[in-house]
Amino acid sequence: MTDVQLEMSDLTWVIYHVREAPILRPSSVMKVLNNDEIDLEGGKVEKDRDKIVRNNRLVKIHNQALLSGLAYCFSSCSMILVNKFVLSSYDFNAGISLMVYQNLVSVVIVSVLSFLGIISTEPLTWRLIQVWLPVNVIFVGMLVTSMFSLKYINVAMVTVLKNVTNVITALGEMYLFKKHHDSRVWTALFLMIISAISGGITDLSFHAVGYTWQVINCFLTASYSLTLRRVMDTAKQVTKSGNLNEFSMVLLNNILSLPLGVLLIFVFNEVDYLSKTPLLILPTFWLVMTLSGFLGLAISFTSMWFLHQTGATTYSLVGSLNKIPLSVAGILLFKVPTSLENSASILFGLIAGVFFAKAKMH
Known part of the structure; x- marks a missing residue:
C-alpha cells in the first residue's frame, strides 16, 4: 500500500474510535484526572476493542492484497495460455486478426464502463492522438511480434527469452536516462542472457522463425517501455484534466491500434486466409477468441488493482515468480518435448528473473 493509503486507513480507524468511544461524564473525567478511581475493567475492554479493530483492519488489507495478486496471476497466465491455444491447437494463422479482435473487445468494454460512469477516461483529442501515435505504433508491433x-x-x-527485454531496457535506461545499476542488477542480467542462450541451444522444438520474432519482440517491448516514459509527460499536458490514468491509456492504445491492425491484416494477406478458414464458423472458436479479449483487458484491471493494494516492489517480484507456474503449465498442457538440459536452462532463467526483481528493489 502507498503512504497515502496507509494514512487514509489510519484516519478511518481514528474516526471509527471517535464515533464508537463511550462518552465520559464530567464526574468520570474528574475522577480519572485526579487518579481517585480507575476503571480497570473498562480499560481492558477498550484495549481489547482496539486490538480487534486493528486485527480486522490488517486481515482486510491482507485479503485485498492476496485476492488482487491471485487475480493478476490468473489473468496474466491465462491470457498467454489461451493465445497459445488459439494459435497452436486451433492452428490459427492470423495472429494480427486475433490481436485486432482482442483490442476491439477491450475498446467496447472500456467504453461501456466509461459511459456508465464506473471508470473515468480522458476524451480523445487530435493533439493527444498525435502525441501518442509513436508509442502506439511500437505497441502494435510488440503485440504482433x-x-x-x-x-x-x-x-x-x-517466458525465458522475454528476459532479454530486461537487458535491453537496462541498457536503454543507462544511455537515455543516465540511470546506473548496481552489480547485483548486472549479474542478474548476465544470468538471464546465459539462460536464454543455453535454453535456445537445448530447445528440442527450436524454430528459427519463432526465435527471430521473439528477439524483435524483445526490442519492441523495451522500446515501448522507454518511449512511454518520454511521451507520458507530454501526453498529460495535452489532456483536458492534465492527467492520463491507466484506463485512458488502455482505451487510447486499443483504439489507435485498430486502424493500424486492419492495415497490417492486408499487408500480411490475412484476408485471404480468413476467407478460407473453417474456424470462423465454429462458435467455440469465437468463444475462446472473446475470452482472450476479456483476459487481455483483465490483465490491465488486475495489475492496477494489485499495484494499488501492494506496491511496485511486490508487484515486480510477484510478476517474476508468476513465470514459474506459467512455464510449467505451458509444458504440461501443450505436451512440449523437453530434456533435462532444457528444463534446467528454463529454471535457471526463471530464477534469474526473480533475482533481477529483488536486485531492482534495492
Whole structure:
C-alpha cells in the first residue's frame, strides 16, 4: 500500500474510535484526572476493542492484497495460455486478426464502463492522438511480434527469452536516462542472457522463425517501455484534466491500434486466409477468441488493482515468480518435448528473473 493509503486507513480507524468511544461524564473525567478511581475493567475492554479493530483492519488489507495478486496471476497466465491455444491447437494463422479482435473487445468494454460512469477516461483529442501515435505504433508491433513468436515457440521458452527485454531496457535506461545499476542488477542480467542462450541451444522444438520474432519482440517491448516514459509527460499536458490514468491509456492504445491492425491484416494477406478458414464458423472458436479479449483487458484491471493494494516492489517480484507456474503449465498442457538440459536452462532463467526483481528493489 502507498503512504497515502496507509494514512487514509489510519484516519478511518481514528474516526471509527471517535464515533464508537463511550462518552465520559464530567464526574468520570474528574475522577480519572485526579487518579481517585480507575476503571480497570473498562480499560481492558477498550484495549481489547482496539486490538480487534486493528486485527480486522490488517486481515482486510491482507485479503485485498492476496485476492488482487491471485487475480493478476490468473489473468496474466491465462491470457498467454489461451493465445497459445488459439494459435497452436486451433492452428490459427492470423495472429494480427486475433490481436485486432482482442483490442476491439477491450475498446467496447472500456467504453461501456466509461459511459456508465464506473471508470473515468480522458476524451480523445487530435493533439493527444498525435502525441501518442509513436508509442502506439511500437505497441502494435510488440503485440504482433508476440503473436508470431508464440505460434512457433513453447510458452516456457517465450517466458525465458522475454528476459532479454530486461537487458535491453537496462541498457536503454543507462544511455537515455543516465540511470546506473548496481552489480547485483548486472549479474542478474548476465544470468538471464546465459539462460536464454543455453535454453535456445537445448530447445528440442527450436524454430528459427519463432526465435527471430521473439528477439524483435524483445526490442519492441523495451522500446515501448522507454518511449512511454518520454511521451507520458507530454501526453498529460495535452489532456483536458492534465492527467492520463491507466484506463485512458488502455482505451487510447486499443483504439489507435485498430486502424493500424486492419492495415497490417492486408499487408500480411490475412484476408485471404480468413476467407478460407473453417474456424470462423465454429462458435467455440469465437468463444475462446472473446475470452482472450476479456483476459487481455483483465490483465490491465488486475495489475492496477494489485499495484494499488501492494506496491511496485511486490508487484515486480510477484510478476517474476508468476513465470514459474506459467512455464510449467505451458509444458504440461501443450505436451512440449523437453530434456533435462532444457528444463534446467528454463529454471535457471526463471530464477534469474526473480533475482533481477529483488536486485531492482534495492
